[in-house]
Amino acid sequence: MTENQNPISPHLQIYAWHISSLLSITHRIAGIINFLALILMFFWITTFSFGESNYELFLIAVNSFFGKFILVGFTWSMSFHIFSGIRHLFWDLGYGFEIKTANISGILVVLSSLITTIIFWLFGRGII
Amino acid sequence: MVQFNLPKNSKILKGNYFKDKNESQNIKKINVYRWDPDKKENPKIDTFEVDIKKCGNKVLDILNKIKNEIDPSLTYRRSCAHGVCGSCAMNVNGINTLSCMKSHKDIKGDINIYPLPHLKVIKDLVADLSTLYRQYESIEPWLKTKEKKSKNFEINQSKKDRKKLDGLYECIMCACCSTSCPSYWWNGEKYLGPAVLLQAYRWIIDSRDDERKERLKTVADKLKLYGCHTIMNCTNSCPKGLNPAKAISSIKKMLATN
Incomplete structure (x- = not known):
């Protein structure tokens, strides 16, 4: 059999984004980022065993602007993944499949992940 | 890939x-x-x-x-x-x-x-929708009964059981949902896609059908059914206002609770 040489109709290139599809891919990306965050945490623990100077080097890196940006990013990706995961659990129970409900729950996930990140850092910095 | x-x-x-x-x-x-x-x-x-x-x-x-x-x-x-x-x-x-x-x-x-x-x-x-039609055929979309029962009697269905088919039987297989699904784009050969799974559920939930267990067994495959990641493009696109994402979730739930 000769392979069908007809073109494939465009897909990702033309398909409109919905809240649901956007959050679905963000959930996956956040999951990958969380995996990287775990590696950084292991790295942090490893610096303990390499002695004080190594640990301080790590602290300097993390306290730089870029380091702080990364840490705040990790906080957000963790909280987003958790809230989005809870949304998935409700779906698994069979609730929240109407378009309107799914859109509202999606927006709630984004908002609560942002709020959690802000509160976490305000709390951690001793501001509240 | x-x-x-x-x-x-x-x-x-x-x-x-x-x-x-x-x-x-x-x-x-x-x-x-x-x-x-x-x-x-x-x-x-x-x-x-x-x-x-x-x-x-x-x-x-x-x-x-x-x-x-x-x-x-x-x-x-x-x-x-x-x-x-x-x-x-x-x-x-x-x-x-x-x-x-x-x-x-x-x-x-x-x-x-x-x-x-x-x-x-x-x-x-x-x-070309022939893959989708082949997949539709694979779920055997017709009523299957044990022989004895169907020979002499009309198979009645209560109003309550009939109601379970609402939101499913209206599907006209236009393939809007299946071809809107990124999961179906990447795994179209293996993943059945929302349209076919909604149809599968339509026969699984029909009270007159005697092969619910076998039907569930056929779709309970890693990619055939679980290719669905609740992206919900299907429900967002359905021109008849049906909810394939919910139907797929119902199949998953039946498999988990039975």
Whole structure:
């Protein structure tokens, strides 16, 4: 059999984004980022065993602007993944499949992940 | 391996521009995907200027007008024009829909019309759905009963059991949902897709069917069923307002609780 040489109709290139599809891919990306965050945490623990100077080097890196940006990013990706995961659990129970409900729950996930990140850092910095 | 980009022979080029000859005031630009199997060329986007005041309300009316008055070679499937047959499913401004049900008055600016996504194109807006039909066949979409019972008796169904089929039997298999699903794009050969799974659920939940267990067993496959990641493009696109995502979740739930 000769392979069908007809073109494939465009897909990702033309398909409109919905809240649901956007959050679905963000959930996956956040999951990958969380995996990287775990590696950084292991790295942090490893610096303990390499002695004080190594640990301080790590602290300097993390306290730089870029380091702080990364840490705040990790906080957000963790909280987003958790809230989005809870949304998935409700779906698994069979609730929240109407378009309107799914859109509202999606927006709630984004908002609560942002709020959690802000509160976490305000709390951690001793501001509240 | 998942290919996010279009292969070389599928890259879309700029096509012809059909200017309105009557210099009308109510012009809408319609960009339509074209591919001719007889020419060895890449697909292209042709732009048609259409007088929107002299045209019916639906996107299908525009296509008919183009075919009748501007370019008779434009190819697309259509039949009933009332959202019953499911022939004219296509991608209008980024969302799969039946062009006979989509009003062009809802669309501001240009209208972009493509065939259903991630399928082999046959010509212009006609794409090859044979994989989907094969998958539909694989779920055996007919009533199966143990022999004795069906021989002499009518199989009755209570109102309550009949109600379970609402939101499922209305499906016309237009394939808007399946071809809107990224999971179906990347795993179309293995993953059954929302349309076929909604149909599978329609037979699983039918009180008159005797093979629920076997049916559940057939779909309970890693990719056949669990290719669904609740992206919900299916429910967002269904022109009949059905909810394939919920039907798939119901199958998953039945498998988890039985």
